[in-house]
Amino acid sequence: MxxxxxxxxxxxxxxxxxxxxxxxxxxxxxxxxxxxxxxxxxxxxxxxxxxxxxxxxxxxxxxxxxxxxxxxxxxxxxxxxxxxxxxxxxxxxxxxxxxxxxxxxxxxxxxxxxxxxxxxxxxxxxxxxxxxxxxxxxxxxxxLRPMSEFRQLESEIEDIEKYVVKIPSMLNSLEDLATAEEIESNKSKFRYVKTIVDVCNTITERPDRCPAAGVFKMEDGRYRYPTEREWWRLMDFDDDDFDLMLDVFPVKPNNRSATLYALAGNSIxxxxxxxxxxxxxxxxxxxxxxxxxxxxxxxxx
CATH class of the missing domain: 3.40.50.150 (Vaccinia Virus protein VP39)
Known part of the structure; x- marks a missing residue:
């Protein structure tokens, strides 16, 4: 022992x-x-x-x-x-x-x-x-494990609207809307929000920071933050662990849980x-x- x-x-x-x-x-x-x-x-x-x-x-x-x-x-x-x-x-x-x-x-x-x-x-x-x-x-x-192992299907996400990116500064900073030349020339002046495809940026306490871990592009063309469950998956915790957290830290309707994001983001x-x-x-x-x-x-x- x-x-x-x-x-x-x-x-x-x-x-x-x-x-x-x-x-x-x-x-x-x-x-x-x-x-x-x-x-x-x-x-x-x-x-x-x-x-x-x-x-x-x-x-x-x-x-x-x-x-x-x-x-x-x-x-x-x-x-x-x-x-x-x-x-x-x-x-x-x-x-x-x-x-x-x-x-x-x-x-x-x-x-x-x-x-x-x-x-x-x-x-x-x-x-x-x-x-x-x-x-x-x-x-x-x-x-490298595929992002599909971590990303939830949009049909699985309850109240998906609360994850849709609506902050103007983030929408204006979307990497998808910038050319490669703009991103390169503005590296030290401007921070772009990564669109997650294969790899995201570092998971931190919050998904809505800029720079952030990144955002997913939805089927309808809008962008959304990773969910709390995806945040925990990306730190290699199991869904069973996350489900236990929902009992301890219930998520309020129409709100993202700052607590659940921070708990995973501060972990090893x-x-x-x-x-x-x-x-x-x-x-x-x-x-x-x-x-x-x-x-x-x-x-x-």
Whole structure:
């Protein structure tokens, strides 16, 4: 049994990935401050966690997974120890204060090629106890899945009018209405809204931002935003997961759900964590797991 700690755990992409791999994992704790994310996590897992502050936490995990908001660690905002991404420093502090205990693996994600049809480039930092270096080339990349697996038929969408793009600035920015020369010449001045065909842009908290993940062209020639269900599919969650969310966060008539969009947009894509777990829990890292008398995870090398 592998003990997993999820810091700033969001809606639980790590637990979802472990389940898919068939790994016997016990989530010894889950730390998340946003109440809606905790509700979503509890709905998909047999737990009833409460919101909690990472600064008061102390347990002994084998694998620690954490992510933090990308803004303060991005090229656009190079803050070292301030703002939301100070959560990274909290993780380092927690590990230092574990005493003799150390997680065998620490996985950090900060906002391709794993089959999802979206442009979602992210940074992953994987630390291994000891002197080993994680070999990212061992990650199995997957062929791009067709957008038809993710897109709903228009006949399946209830109240489709609420998804139709009506914001003038977005309609005027449609990529379909611009020539290739205009798009190229205005790259730094003007943002075009992508029409989704094979691949969408990055899934974020909202579908109506510009630039956005993109919009679908409807059969009648109009354009619509991706639905909340499509948003979750594009982050590699199952429809069963989304259906559970509808019970927890009912969608009001004639309204899109900002909550459901944000929950998925702030998550880690499940398939990427699944690929990472496949490597670190396989023979590539000699992971015949045993536990010593103190409960510390050991690897047979």
């Amino acid at each position: 592998i003990k997993l700690l999820s810091l700033y755990g969001g809606i639980g992409a790590d637990a979802k990935a472990a389940k898919r791999r068939g790994v016997k994992v016990k989530t010894i704790d889950y730390v998340e401050w946003a109440a809606n994310r905790v509700k979503a996590y509890n709905a998909m897992n047999p737990f009833r966690y409460e919101t909690q502050d990472v600064r008061t936490w102390d347990l002994k995990p084998d694998i620690l997974v954490h992510g933090s908001p990308c803004q303060d660690n991005s090229a656009a905002n190079q803050n070292d120890e301030e703002g939301r991404s100070e959560l990274l420093l909290e993780t380092i502090r927690i590990i230092k204060e574990m005493g003799e205990w150390r997680p065998k693996f620490v996985i950090w994600e900060n906002a391709m090629d794993y089959g999802l049809p979206q442009t979602r480039e992210r940074v992953f930092c994987i630390s291994i106890l000891g002197n080993e270096v994680f070999d990212f080339s061992k990650l199995k990349k997957r062929p 894509a499940v398939c990427v964590l699944e690929a990472i777990f496949e490597v670190i829990l396989s023979g590539d890292y000699a992971t015949s797991f045993t536990t010593d008398d103190a409960g510390q995870l050991q690897l047979i090398c």
